[in-house]
Amino acid sequence: MNEALHRRGLLACAGLAALGAARADDEAAAKPARPPLERVAPDASLGRQLDGSEPRxxxxxxxxxxxxxxxxxxxxxxxxxxxxxxxxxxxxxxxxxxxxxxxxxxxxxxxxxxxxxxxxxxxxxxxxxxxxxxxxxxxxxxxxxxxxxxxxxxxxxxxxxxxxxxxxxxxxxxxxxxxxx
The missing domain is CATH 3.40.30.10 (Glutaredoxin)
Structure with a gap:
């Protein structure tokens, strides 16, 4: 009896996980895909160095x-x-x-x-x-x-x-x- 309950619990968890994965796939499909990065502007910031300078x-x-x-x-x-x-x-x-x-x-x-x-x-x-x-x-x-x-x-x-x-x-x-x- 205990084993059957354990199995049902595992199946329920697997079902919830599958439902969650399907929902995530649906949400990802609903969002428009961002085009891949193709080029970066020459004046793009590269952050700030220890001395305070800001390379580009x-x-x-x-x-x-x-x-x-x-x-x-x-x-x-x-x-x-x-x-x-x-x-x-x-x-x-x-x-x-x-x-x-x-x-x-x-x-x-x-x-x-x-x-x-x-x-x-x-x-x-x-x-x-x-x-x-x-x-x-x-x-x-x-x-x-x-x-x-x-x-x-x-x-x-x-x-x-x-x-x-x-x-x-x-x-x-x-x-x-x-x-x-």
């Missing part, structure tokens, strides 16, 4: 640019960080990696002070959320946008894992090769 995308004219959004509380962001720095070091003057911290100024200040002497990439934070808006950053992290020199989007990477790392490197290499031709 146009500051990196002639380079492929990777803009990565991250937070210290995100373990995947922390795992990705050394790879982004390695990309910057390998790309030298043909590539610019900008890491935009999504946290408050005090958190950014502490982290930037620790990292600024260790990494070659540009560290910023986004107090007005202007960068997040310009690059259509979702709430999930890490999120990176790879841009060709003409500021068209070469690719977007969300999440973390071996596959996403290979995708990021392949997209950056393809953008560098295409822009060199």
């Amino acid at each position: 995308l146009s500051d990196y004219e002639g380079r492929v640019v990777v803009v990565s959004f991250w937070a210290t509380w995100c373990p995947y962001c922390r795992e990705e960080f050394p790879y982004l720095d390695a990309l910057q070091r390998a790309g030298r003057d043909r590539l610019q990696v900008v890491s935009v911290n999504t946290e408050e100024r005090d958190v950014f200040r502490k982290v930037a002070r620790l990292l600024s002497e260790q990494v070659k990439l540009t560290l910023t934070y986004d107090p007005a959320k202007a960068s997040r808006k310009a690059f259509e950053a979702p709430g999930s992290l890490p999120y990176s946008v790879i841009l060709h020199r003409d500021r068209s989007v070469a690719g977007i990477k969300t999440g973390w894992g071996e596959g996403s790392l290979k995708n990021l490197v392949a997209t950056v290499n393809a953008a560098l090769a295409a822009d060199a031709a």
Whole structure:
């Protein structure tokens, strides 16, 4: 008898979960799909640096640019960080990696002070959320946008894992090769 009640309870939970998934699908279908990001304005904000300066995308004219959004509380962001720095070091003057911290100024200040002497990439934070808006950053992290020199989007990477790392490197290499031709 107890087993039968347990089974009914599991079936009821499965039914509710399916109903919830169907409702979520209906709601998603009812919302118009946002077109994918295709280009970013050259004057797009890249946040604010520790010294108060506010770099713009146009500051990196002639380079492929990777803009990565991250937070210290995100373990995947922390795992990705050394790879982004390695990309910057390998790309030298043909590539610019900008890491935009999504946290408050005090958190950014502490982290930037620790990292600024260790990494070659540009560290910023986004107090007005202007960068997040310009690059259509979702709430999930890490999120990176790879841009060709003409500021068209070469690719977007969300999440973390071996596959996403290979995708990021392949997209950056393809953008560098295409822009060199």
